[in-house]
Amino acid sequence: MDGHPRTASGLLRRALRRHPRRLGAATLLLSLHQACEALVPVAIGVTIDRAVATGSLPALLACLGATAVLFVVLSQAYRYGARHVVTGWFTETHLLRVEVAARVLDPHGLRDAPPSGELLSTATHDAERAGRVIEAASLVVAGTAALVVSAVGLLAVSVPLGIGVLVGTPLLVGLLQLLSPWLTRRTAVQQADVARTAGLATDLVRGTRVLRGIRAEDAAADRYRRTSGTALASTLRAAGAIGAYRGATVLGSGLFAVAVAGVAGALALDGRMTVGQLVTVVGLAQFLAEPVGLLGFAGQKVAEARASAARLVGVLAAEPVHPRGAVPAPGPGALAVPAAGFHVEPGETVGVVAPDPADAAALVALLGGRRRPEPGELLLDGADVAGLDPAAVRARVLVEPHAVVLFEGTLRSAVDPAGLAPDAALAEALAAAGAADLADLELPVADRGRSLSGGQRQRVGLARALLRAPEVLVLHDPTTAVDAVTEGDVADGLARLRAGRTTVLVTSSPALLGRCDRVVVLHGGAVAATGTHGELAGRADYAAAVLR
Template sequence: MESTGLTAGRLMRRAVRRHRGRMTVGVLVLALHQATEAAVPVAIGIFVDQAVSTGGLEPLLWCVLMMVVLFAVLSNAWKTGARQVVRAIEYETHLLRLEIARRVLDPRGHQTGLRSGELLSIATSDAEKAALVLRAVSVGVAGSTALAVSSVALLLVDVPLGLGVLIGVPLLVMGIQALSPLLTRRTSTQQEAVASTTALATDLVGGLRTLRGIGAQTNAAERYRRSSQATLKATLRAASTNGLQDGLTAALSGLLLAAVAGVAGWFALNGRISVGEFITVVGLAQFVAEPVGTLGWCGQVFVTARASAGRLASVLSSPWLIRSGGSAAVDAAQPLLSLERVSYKTLSAVSLALKPGELVGVLCYDLRDADALLAVVAGKAPDHEGRVLVSGAAMEELDIDLVRRSVLVEQHDTDLFEGTLRSNLLVGSSATADLGKVVTAAAATDVVDAHADGLDHPLADRGRTLSGGQRQRLGLARALLAKPPVLVLHDPSTAVDAVTEELLAEGLAEVRGVPGLATLVLTSSPALLGKMHRVLVIDDGRVVATGLHAELAENDLVYQEAVLR
């Protein structure tokens, strides 16, 4: 779904519109609930004047029946209305999370600049808070209904009293809402701080082994402690503003109640109003404090929802990283993938071509060159110079789905999912007959044979029950099973021993070294480079040598130091 130009206000209005059925029912029934609550002190006043003061049995029975009906309507209206609104909130939260997940996982990418932890916080916490705008709207309308009914009842009892409430309550609400801009700023700052700390925690947990390996866990813990303390301070500032608003609401509501009750008591002593009307006025004045407080609370919820909606909108309306092209014609006679004088980040005028049946190795002395090259062939470098061609057609002119079917980039870090070995290997593929072949080619037979249930062995989330080498080989097997015309591998054997690496290299050459397929391997492994039809060496962003692994290892001392172990 295209959400260009989406703002916080538009997102919140859209939330109300797409649940207008449930919201209409919920708002109407909650308004009925508040109207009947406001009618309770009126009914008690009538009870006193018509039944208690007169001592008649029949008026007493009618008043009791009226109270039973009133409380029955009140109770059922609340349950029905709250149920509809809660359903709308839960559905909207779910829809927002789906939108964020769809936007983040879209192959065209996004230019938000946010880390995974920040996106996770937006998809969970912010989606939930933004959906609360539905609660603010429904409860706000219901509270306004209660104030309207109370004001009318007070006007019917005594016009000056009714006018006092009608004038005093709006002034009270506007005074309380004066804190909203400050609350918006502090809430937004607090949510950004929470997202930043969540992202940092995600990064630290993911790289915990590396941090321990280099002895940096103390510095990492200190960095997280500082981030957590900053988040705590932001949260306390937002909470203090919330508390100030709550305190002002309670104090001013109490003053309003005291003023109305005092005037009504004076009128009752002077005989201007009856005892029952006095009870009605005092009861309504006391009840008015509840909807006034509710409106203040709605203001807080609305501010929080707006801040979260703004963060959601910034992700949903972020520009695409990759612009999807059309159906440009491809030429089967051209190389499956070619780079023509491509410059990007550390790369400078790099050219290479992958012909059908070729296995090409790339050795980058600088890891930044490898990262830049991967971004280019994956189509994630829209601002590169030079041309990237897929079967003779410019990559940016091709439909993104066609590019994904043509070029598969298997990153160094393998993502596995909760399920079985079989379900992880068959992601996006139905080639069950080739499962055994690719498992053997990836030297992963020991991973399958280690479990009695074989390919049906269950995996935990992210494959955390497996070793790094096992995850790496399963990722390679999954990539081989997909059979993309162009397969790009990044260090597929760094976590395996030398014997397994040799088996893996032989299996890769056997499965991919066939007509119609081409493979690009970025690695420093001599076993893998030895199986390549040719090797390109990139130094300082440029291709400085090309040849067979054996020739380069024999004649180039720098190459020897980089690959020979």
């Protein structure tokens, strides 16, 4: 979609641009920390030459004081630099998660959307890894600053050693970067396999009851075992790549430090270097492993961030199912499916009876936007919905599906997710939905409404739809899980609360159909008959579908 990066590199560059102050502060403070770390061997060497070797107490005190100040600056720079790094990293992670959530919830839809479990993995793990590019960028600059300070310190002692560090370090880092594409590929495969496994696990947990009902637990377990085995194998391969990368980093930096220390030892034996200078050089040679290791660690995190960014871009930049269109003008709320002979006048309550459940499902999918209508297939106040913006259509036409989904929270948040409705409006919606017995608005509601009975979930979902008071309301089998008395209460509540508003009831409930202004019978996707509930009761197909 517009406004989102189209490539993994573009997403990572945008992440760096979005936090200039945090990134700048983190880079400056961590660079100061690394520079102070590099100066520690220099301070020790100066202390030996100017205080210990000379036996001067004032010089010793001055050197110790300066070293203490150096450690204070070093520790505080790391403390506040790390704080800025973590804040920028987690802030970017949050922004990415919000973007993914907004993209998934976009009414225009997501073409070729991955399973919900994979989307969850992308919004959590991938967003976190991509956000870590903030840390990697800071470490690259900080590590480079440490190498520059080390090289300058070595130049002050020995020009050949300084030049060797200035030339050898970029070569070492460049050689290590040759492993980066290989590491990125291994990481990308591993993250995709893990996300696929997480998606399957999510689906299995949600469908446990169904699996038990059809006795498919063993088949589901075998499928998960195979998928998890694939994820394990790719994770081990990725871990091997990371291990090889880190091993090469440690080996390269160690050999480089040995070479520098060896040259320094030879110079000291020839008398061209003092004891303090030798200590400085050996200390800097040992310290060189840290900035090289930082650059190696940063390279690994960039590889992981790039792989995760590619998965994020796959979601954020995916083409919409429903392209943007015109915003419909305000209207009275008339609906029509001309080819099927189906129409609903403004303010009318129409019942829809479909002896074949597939006809009912197809109509609900069309009205609910789960299937994009063909040109001229669906009209809203005479306007072709195919050319209208889906978000604007959804603002006027609310479809409450048969399968009610409730989020974890309280009864109040389940009925009013926005948290804006007064208690009186909530009570009125619950009463109209036949849920007056659910009087405690602070009643805990578990994820997907598991703490409620099937009838309670259905009535809470209906109350949520009624509270919205949409221009056009479409309800699909809203009372299949309630008793006859409650069904009558719901029929009365709908008639009271939806009076003067367009309502479509796709149902086989005689109590609801008896309150409709008109009832239509669908056969093969077209209207086969129309009339009141009483007039249609004599039809055999209608009676078979409705009368029980």
